[in-house]
Amino acid sequence: MRPFLRVRHAVVALFLLSTAASFSQVRLAVRPPIKRQRHAEAALTPDEQAAVTKNCGENGVPKLAPDQNFGSTTIIYRKGYVLEHSAFDKIPLWVCEGFNKTQWDPSSARTDNFRPDPLLKPGERSELTDYEKKGFDRGHMAPAADFGSKDLKNESFFLSNMAPQAPKLNRVFWKNLEDLVRKWSTETSPIIVYTGGFFFDPKEESPATANGQVEFKRIGKNNVAVPTHFYKVVFGKNDKGQMRAVAFVLENKEAPKGATFESVIQSIEWIEDHTGITFMPDLDTAVSAKLKHTPGKLFSANADQ
Amino acid sequence: MPTNNQALVFGKLRAGLQIFNPQVARPGTLGFLLSKGGDTFIIGAKHVLTGTRPGLGDPIRQPAGTSDIAIVRRVSATLDCAAAVLNPDQKFVLELLHIGVPGPALTPALGMRVIKVGSTTGVTEGVIDRINDNEVTVKPLRDAPLEYQLTEHGDSGSVWLERDSHSPVAMHFSAQSGGASVSFAIPWPVVLTELDLL
CATH class of the missing domain: 2.40.10.10 (Trypsin-like serine proteases)
Incomplete structure (x- = not known):
C-alpha cells in the first residue's frame, strides 16, 4: 500500500475574502488532539445486520486503516444506507447504499426535510445553523433521488448523510454523476455505491513539495469540516455475473471545463490509500486486487446498461 | 461467507459460543461457565445479557437456538458484567470452545x-x-x-x-x-x- 498521505493534525485557514460575505464565516480552526473512543462489542441487531447486507453487500462494512487516528466514529444503520460518521469532522467518512431500480423508480416528491441526526449527540454532529450562509450546499452523500419511497427519501435528509459541498459541484457535475450511477441499477442488477468526502492535497504526493499538512476549511459553530475532495465508488455485476467496479474523485469545487465522467475516474486503490478506508474488506483477495488496482470503466455512458 | 462456528448450537453448551438476550437482540460471547452453590452460571457482558434493561429474570438464548438456556440472576450496578443461571435441563461442559478446560483464576499482570x-x-x-x-x-x-x-x-x-x-x-x-x-x-x-x- 502506498503511503497514506492525508495528514489531519493541523488546519490552515483559507480566507476567501474577495468573494461574497457568505464566505466570511469560514474561519480558522485548530484541531485538538484526536482521541479514539470506545465502543461496546456486542454484535449487530437483526435490523442492523439486514441494513448492512442490503447496503454494503456480503463483503463487510468498510474498514478504517488501523494506523490512522480517525477519532470517535459512529456507524449508523438505516434501511436506505449505512454510514460511518466522524464526531470530529461532523461528516460521514463513508456512506454505502445498495439498491436496484425498484428502490428509486418511481420517485416520490422531494421534501427537503434537512435535520440533525437524532442518533448522534449534540456537539458530535452538524446542525442546520452550521451550514447557514457559509457558501456550501448540504451535499447528500446518499442522494435523495436514490430513494423512491417517501420514508427512505426522508431519512436521506439527516445531516449525518451530508457534507459541505460547493454548489457549483453539487448542482451540476456531481448531480449528473449521481444520475448516471443510479441508472446503472436495473430491476435485476443491483449496485453498491460508497460515497464520502476526504482531505487531499496533490502537493503531498511528492517529498519535494509535501509539508505534512492538508489545508481545508471548517464551517459553523460545530466546526464542520469541508472536504477538499469527494469520492464515489460503485460495485456492480456485468451480464456474465462477474463483479465490476468504477470509482470517481472530484475536487470540492466546480468541475473543470470539459470534464467528462471518464476524466474523473480514479482507481479504488488510490482512493483507499488517500482516505484510509478499505471498501468491501472481505472481498476475495484476487478479485479485490483486480477490481481495485486499475481504474475501472463506466458501466455505461448513459442510462442504458 | 464463512460459517461462524461460535454461532452454532452444540450438543453441550460451552464458553466461547454466541449468546443473546432476545429482548436486547445484540449477540455477544458466553464468556465463562462456573458452578457454584448447586447452580451453574454463565458469565458475560452486561450490555449483552441485559442491554439497558434492568435485566434480572430475562431469558438468555443462543441466536441460532430455539429455547432459553439461562435466566439472568446477577447484574453489576457499576461494571459491564452480569451472570445468568443455566436452566436445569441445559447440557453443558465446563470448557471453552477451541481451548479446553480452563485453569484456576489468576490476577492479571503486565506483559502477560x-x-x-x-x-x-x-x-x-x-x-x-x-x-x-x-x-x-x-x-x-x-x-x-x-x-x-x-x-x-x-x-x-x-x-x-x-x-x-x-x-x-x-x-x-x-x-x-x-x-x-x-x-x-x-x-x-x-x-x-x-x-x-x-
Whole structure:
C-alpha cells in the first residue's frame, strides 16, 4: 500500500475574502488532539445486520486503516444506507447504499426535510445553523433521488448523510454523476455505491513539495469540516455475473471545463490509500486486487446498461 | 461467507459460543461457565445479557437456538458484567470452545500473554498492556500485523486467559473505535467479586 498521505493534525485557514460575505464565516480552526473512543462489542441487531447486507453487500462494512487516528466514529444503520460518521469532522467518512431500480423508480416528491441526526449527540454532529450562509450546499452523500419511497427519501435528509459541498459541484457535475450511477441499477442488477468526502492535497504526493499538512476549511459553530475532495465508488455485476467496479474523485469545487465522467475516474486503490478506508474488506483477495488496482470503466455512458 | 462456528448450537453448551438476550437482540460471547452453590452460571457482558434493561429474570438464548438456556440472576450496578443461571435441563461442559478446560483464576499482570475465544473472531492472542483498578487493556502482540483483529463486535463477554495455563484473568467488554484493535477488559477477580461468585 502506498503511503497514506492525508495528514489531519493541523488546519490552515483559507480566507476567501474577495468573494461574497457568505464566505466570511469560514474561519480558522485548530484541531485538538484526536482521541479514539470506545465502543461496546456486542454484535449487530437483526435490523442492523439486514441494513448492512442490503447496503454494503456480503463483503463487510468498510474498514478504517488501523494506523490512522480517525477519532470517535459512529456507524449508523438505516434501511436506505449505512454510514460511518466522524464526531470530529461532523461528516460521514463513508456512506454505502445498495439498491436496484425498484428502490428509486418511481420517485416520490422531494421534501427537503434537512435535520440533525437524532442518533448522534449534540456537539458530535452538524446542525442546520452550521451550514447557514457559509457558501456550501448540504451535499447528500446518499442522494435523495436514490430513494423512491417517501420514508427512505426522508431519512436521506439527516445531516449525518451530508457534507459541505460547493454548489457549483453539487448542482451540476456531481448531480449528473449521481444520475448516471443510479441508472446503472436495473430491476435485476443491483449496485453498491460508497460515497464520502476526504482531505487531499496533490502537493503531498511528492517529498519535494509535501509539508505534512492538508489545508481545508471548517464551517459553523460545530466546526464542520469541508472536504477538499469527494469520492464515489460503485460495485456492480456485468451480464456474465462477474463483479465490476468504477470509482470517481472530484475536487470540492466546480468541475473543470470539459470534464467528462471518464476524466474523473480514479482507481479504488488510490482512493483507499488517500482516505484510509478499505471498501468491501472481505472481498476475495484476487478479485479485490483486480477490481481495485486499475481504474475501472463506466458501466455505461448513459442510462442504458 | 464463512460459517461462524461460535454461532452454532452444540450438543453441550460451552464458553466461547454466541449468546443473546432476545429482548436486547445484540449477540455477544458466553464468556465463562462456573458452578457454584448447586447452580451453574454463565458469565458475560452486561450490555449483552441485559442491554439497558434492568435485566434480572430475562431469558438468555443462543441466536441460532430455539429455547432459553439461562435466566439472568446477577447484574453489576457499576461494571459491564452480569451472570445468568443455566436452566436445569441445559447440557453443558465446563470448557471453552477451541481451548479446553480452563485453569484456576489468576490476577492479571503486565506483559502477560493472553488468549480468548470470541464469538466473532474465534481464538485471538494479545498481551496485557495496562492495568487499572477495574480495567485491563490488551493489545495485539508487538509483531502482529497491523490489520490483526484482536476483537470484533460480538466478542463482548469473552474471557482473556493466560496463554499457557488457560487461567481466566479478565473479561473483554469494549474496544477502541476507529483504529488499531485494542481490548478493554475487567480483571477476572473483580468480575467474580462484583457478581458475588468468588
